[in-house]
Amino acid sequence: MMVMTHGDRALPPERVCSVEDARSGLRGVIVIHSTALGPAAGGCRFWTYDSPDAATEDAMRLAEGMAYKNAVAGLPLGGGKAVLRMPEPPFSRGELFAAFGRAVQALDGEYVTAEDVGTSVEDMEAVARETRHVAGLPPREGRPGGDPSPWTARGVFEAMRVAARARLGRELSDCTVAVQGLGHVGAGLTRLLHAAGARLIVADPKPGIAAKVAVECDAEIMSKDAIVDARADIFAPCALGGVLNRQSVSRLHARLVCGAANNQLADESVAALLADRDILYAPDYVVNAGGIISVAAEYLGWEADAVQRRVGETGMRLQRVFDEAERSGRTPADAADTLARRIIAQGGADAAVAA
C-alpha cells in the first residue's frame, strides 16, 4: 500500500494523494481540496480513465466542487474526492475497496468517503471494514443514512419553489416543468412536483421509465433529444453534466433552470449566455446539496430532523445566492462560487448565515 503526497500547485488543493495497492489492483488518487471547514468530504468515483493524469484532473475538479457545495450548504465539512481507476478484470472488488479503506484510514479523518459514480453501498461496507471515515452505509433504525437521492430531490424541489417565485412570480402549481432524466433524483423530483400541482414534461432514454413516471404523474413524454425545446417555464436537468452549452441554451424556452445534475454548465461562459437570454440559473451545487446533507448527518451523528431542517432550507440558501448576484451584478453561478470561496476563506465564520 502506498499513499504519496504530491507537491503544491498554483491554485492548490491541500493534498493530492496517490493510492496504490498492487495486490488488489487499487490505483487512484484522493484529492483533499480544503479542510478549512472540517474533514474533506466527497464520494469515491470508480471509473475508466485513459491516464493517471486524467484521473487526477477529474478528482481535483470534483474535490473543489465538493468544497464549494459543502461550504454553501453550511456544513462543517471541507471538500475532497477519490477517483479510482477500474483495473483490468479479473479483480476482487471487496479486496480493492478494503485496500481503499486502508488508504482512507491512513489519512486519519482528513478525508471522508462515500458513494459516487461507479460505487455502491456494498463497496462502502468493504471500506468500512478498514476505516470509520466513510458514509453511505445502510441506515440504522431511526438514524440518517442510506440512499441520499430522496433528499437531493427534496432539496431541488424546495429550491425550485423559491426560484419560481423569484423569476416567474408564481407558485409551482402554476408552472410547467420539463424534467430531463428520471433516475433516482429525477423521478423523485417529478413525484414531488406532481403532488404540488405542477404540469410536467419528462424524458429518459431508458425504455419504460418515462412511461411509468408519466402515467404516475400525468406527465407528457418527450424524446431525450427534444426535452431542451420543451414549452416549459422551468427546465430541470437531472441526468448528465455539461447539458447547458451554447447550442442548448439557444433552444431553451424555459425562463428558469433548476435541477439536480452536477456540473450543468459546459463551461464558465455559459452562465453569461443564460443571463443574456434572461434565463435564471439556479447553481447546481447550491440546489443539489440534499444528498450530501444526509451523508454529513450520517457521518457526524446528527439526528434525522436535522437533515429535514437543513434540506428544507435549500431555498433560503439559493435566495441568498440570487440576492448576492443581484447586489454584485454577477451571474448566480459566479455569485455562488464567490460566496463559497468567502465562507472557506473565513474558515466557516460566515457558514452560520449560509446554514
Ligand code: NAD
Ligand atoms: P441516475 O443514474 O439514477 O439517473 C440518471 C437518469 O438520467 C437515468 O435514468 C438515465 O437513463 C437518464 N438519462 C441519461 N441520459 C439522458 C438524456 N440525454 N436525457 C434524459 N435522460 C437521460 O442518477 P441520479 O442519482 O438520479 O443523479 C442524477 C444527476 O444528479 C447526476 O448528474 C448526479 O451527479 C446528480 N446528483 C445526484 C445526487 C444523488 O443524491 N443521487 C446528488 C447530487 C447530484
